[in-house]
Amino acid sequence: MTKMTLNECLEYLNDNDGYLLLTHIRPDGDTLGSAAALCHILRRMGKVAFLYPNPQITDTYKPYVEPFMAPPGYEPVTILSVDLASENLFPEGFSGGRVGLCIDHHPTNSEYAENLLCMPEKASCGEIVLELGKLALGGIDKTEADLLYMAVSTDCGCFVYANTKPDTHRAAAELMEAGADYKALNKRLFRTSTYSRLKLEGLIYDSMQRFGPGECVSVVTVTLDMMAESGATENDCEDLASLAGRLAGNKVSVTIRQLEPKLCKVSLRSGEDFDSSAICALHGGGGHKMAAGCTIPSDPDETRDTIVWDILEAM
């Protein structure tokens, strides 16, 4: 494995051809926007380049990335991966061999590719591709600006998440000046929900309960009945685990998702002063201190009682 600089990476892209770009499993705006923008940059450099047709792309992103999908039978020469930190995150159905170059911003990158350009100081891969585009072609065009604005803005929740940095804002400013239609993109990516999603959110807020000292433990439940009542599908369930954390005064938030009548997935979120992963470890799960998960073979009510008891014991 060779670690590359931006300049070495550009040399590699110049020297090779016949590209297939991989995005990660359960693809988000950063992997899709960055890969599609890089694909467009490669084409402007005179290369043949396509995206691997990741089968899990959601409706939100499809219109932006479909024009870049590899046609059936495309035989790539060089495989690139974008925002893809380790081999267990390869997209579903991919078994196409060795990755020539990985472009990533995760400090945990497992170094599976022959060559790696990793810039963990960037909040998004989109910011790396922006630098590459400027280096390769002296600047990006409107299509790339749209795709990279999608990449940068989604990875920081429209500049609200803690991973947002001063340079994230500066990249956004640059992308807007390069023609990104940020008004339409912001509306579509951050201010639009399906009817089912809104109905489901309504039911979730209605189910919200509070426990513990100062009612600092909030619990929401997503039951199979609520999914049926709202008509929600997996497409509508993105980021549900963040809803309970919106509650003022909250220290630990619990999201219980019923998978089967007697099987629940539990997601915990907390501040720095509570160890969510220790609670989840009690039930064979794990994660990080501020975000962890586990699975409990009970119905939602029993699951709630169990987890809330564990949390109050640990406080």
Added chain:
Amino acid sequence: MTKMTLNECLEYLNDNDGYLLLTHIRPDGDTLGSAAALCHILRRMGKVAFLYPNPQITDTYKPYVEPFMAPPGYEPVTILSVDLASENLFPEGFSGGRVGLCIDHHPTNSEYAENLLCMPEKASCGEIVLELGKLALGGIDKTEADLLYMAVSTDCGCFVYANTKPDTHRAAAELMEAGADYKALNKRLFRTSTYSRLKLEGLIYDSMQRFGPGECVSVVTVTLDMMAESGATENDCEDLASLAGRLAGNKVSVTIRQLEPKLCKVSLRSGEDFDSSAICALHGGGGHKMAAGCTIPSDPDETRDTIVWDILEAM
């Protein structure tokens, strides 16, 4: 009325003293953050400066601005106003005389003050005060950075609204580097809701209905019963009219707020291809093409039927 440049404005601030800073009625993050930051800058310039104790400051902003409130009996010499576009927006209870200098970014400023620094190219007043701070003292300190981040970020909905500009992002980057605790501020300002607000949102989403071709007219209702059931107060009702517009495929969104059993306030939001103000004008109301309002002397169900009929007729 004299229009001032940034430099002339600074000269004015240097030449005068004994400041009282006015914020506008129903104060938001921009008027409060900008005024409090300017107050702090003035004090660092060696001046006596206080904020007018605006009685409508909500709990979200109180902790940030209370340290700057004028004590009872404070007798100002020079009155400033910040983000306050016209005299009918003066804060409740103010009758203290002529405003010496107004600092604003609204192109509609009515020029009521003796002197005016108006920069309509700025998305927020916070960006003007940032420029003033740099000019006056060579830079801003952490307190001012926090207050100005609050001002800048709230006026563009954390960089999601259409008024966001490349320079808004650059101002945010600068404020973060000057020490703004953007993580805590983002969490408090954009990711925290009261229990009552979340319960009310749940009831609102549950009440959502769709009408018309492609179900492009969405209607939500906020009844007196829903207010009672959720325990919501006026503090919890900010920006309710934007919720219905989140629905995918939406062209016109209607928010009906029951004020009395037989009196409803109607808020319309639409895209550029539908004239909301024309519909509201039918009922003695008005506003802009994309955002308008009126009041109808009926119960929520009748109000909905009336307005939806008017909208479908106009389509």
